[in-house]
Amino acid sequence: MTQNITDSSTIVIIGSGLAGYTLIREIRKLDKVAPITLITREPGYFYSKPMLSTALASKKEASQLISTPAEGMAVQLEINILSQTNVSAIDAAGKTLQTSKGPVSYGKLVLALGADQMRIPLEGNAVSEVFTVNDLEDYEKFRKAIKDKKKVAILGAGLIGCEFANDLVLAGYEVDVIDLAPQALGRLLPEAAAKALQTKLSEVGVRWHFSTTVQSVNRNGDALQISLANGDSITCDVTLSAVGLKPRLDLAKAAGVKTGLGIQVNRELETSSSNIYSLGDCAEVDGLVLPYVMPIMQAARALAPTLLGQVTALSYPAMPVMVKTPALPTVVSPPAQDAHGQWKTTAIEGGIEARFEAPDGSLLGFALLGSATTQRATLTKELPPILQ
Numbered sequence: 001m002t003q004n005i006t007d008s009s010t011i012v013i014i015g016s017g018l019a020g021y022t023l024i025r026e027i028r029k030l031d032k033v034a035p036i037t038l039i040t041r042e043p044g045y046f047y048s049k050p051m052l053s054t055a056l057a058s059k060k061e062a063s064q065l066i067s068t069p070a071e072g073m074a075v076q077l078e079i080n081i082l083s084q085t086n087v088s089a090i091d092a093a094g095k096t097l098q099t100s101k102g103p104v105s106y107g108k109l110v111l112a113l114g115a116d117q118m119r120i121p122l123e124g125n126a127v128s129e130v131f132t133v134n135d136l137e138d139y140e141k142f143r144k145a146i147k148d149k150k151k152v153a154i155l156g157a158g159l160i161g162c163e164f165a166n167d168l169v170l171a172g173y174e175v176d177v178i179d180l181a182p183q184a185l186g187r188l189l190p191e192a193a194a195k196a197l198q199t200k201l202s203e204v205g206v207r208w209h210f211s212t213t214v215q216s217v218n219r220n221g222d223a224l225q226i227s228l229a230n231g232d233s234i235t236c237d238v239t240l241s242a243v244g245l246k247p248r249l250d251l252a253k254a255a256g257v258k259t260g261l262g263i264q265v266n267r268e269l270e271t272s273s274s275n276i277y278s279l280g281d282c283a284e285v286d287g288l289v290l291p292y293v294m295p296i297m298q299a300a301r302a303l304a305p306t307l308l309g310q311v312t313a314l315s316y317p318a319m320p321v322m323v324k325t326p327a328l329p330t331v332v333s334p335p336a337q338d339a340h341g342q343w344k345t346t347a348i349e350g351g352i353e354a355r356f357e358a359p360d361g362s363l364l365g366f367a368l369l370g371s372a373t374t375q376r377a378t379l380t381k382e383l384p385p386i387l388q
């Protein structure tokens, strides 16, 4: 058991992902000495998670993706890190955490817990062999599994599924992608834009299986046999599931902190429990869970002064997301879910510009592919903020 090294003035942050570390960097810009303890199940290194879906083609091992080990982060940011430490409970009244290394008290607590990859229910004797890649350890296991293999099947044609498909074909693999939706990036792209992306990825070797789902995964000697609901079957060596993310809520729920899609926070990023805050992939702000880098940057910039006593409200400008598919680079800024309007898609030389326009012609969202991605900055300026 470690002794309780924190006290009632300590800011304790759970999670060493982009949210936890970006927040600490923002705090240190304002205050060099405020006591901060970071608790994480991971080794505590800093790495860029978006690189996980672009690193196979460049043959990177997990260790090569680490930009700074935990010891370096502790020195650089002057923080105390409890690594490989699981937090199992929060006592909000007593302002104490139960951890695998003993109790830790806090003055202010930040939940930067991230999200888990979702799993669809599957049948078959090889369900446990279906990989997901959501952190460095997963990446290394997946990399080892595909070594000297040829065929990979990906469940899910969303952002992460498409990025892995492109990266794997670049790394020399045959790739099948399966999705229940009739197109790739179903939530982000209008049909014509999705078709263009699918065509480019098909040209480099991706095979698509749309409007169907995986029913079973069975091992048959050295190969995996995937049965689809439409009656087709796919033979592959390794299967990767990328069907979406599920914010980590259990810790908050058990402590009586209000949750919905994510851990619910107000514009000051405070949860329903005083002195407990949340940001990143696990947090829900005004009904929105935005599991991307830019929202984390915005949230960290607002939360740092709030934790230091200068309460600051979060706002979200328009925040386009880059889909890292070199076969056809794509930038999306999807309209709000309840937005009224329609997509207007124009093919240009080497690309596609799709605008989602309100009835009065104002721009509410866009998708830019290929040569049209140069319009990103101009169109972003036209978009309304996501949270004012």
Ligand SMILES: Cc1cc2nc3c(=O)[nH]c(=O)nc-3n(C[C@H](O)[C@H](O)[C@H](O)COP(=O)(O)OP(=O)(O)OC[C@H]3O[C@@H](n4cnc5c(N)ncnc54)[C@H](O)[C@@H]3O)c2cc1C
Residues within 6 Å of the ligand: 014, 015, 016, 017, 018, 019, 020, 039, 040, 041, 042, 049, 050, 051, 052, 053, 085, 086, 087, 088, 112, 113, 114, 115, 133, 134, 135, 160, 248, 251, 279, 280, 281, 282, 290, 291, 292, 293, 294, 296, 321, 322, 324
């Ligand atoms: C393959 C991939 C590619 C991506 N590409 C892009 C991109 O191009 N652009 C973009 O904007 N976004 C991208 N994203 C999303 C982006 O990477 C995430 O939004 C971001 O990294 C999430 O950071 P986080 O800190 O909220 O969560 P995480 O990085 O998941 O960190 C959560 C932390 O909490 C810790 N933790 C959780 N529970 C406990 C507990 N009980 N006790 C102790 N520790 C705990 C975990 O160990 C971890 O350290 C991508 C995501 C993936 C998976």
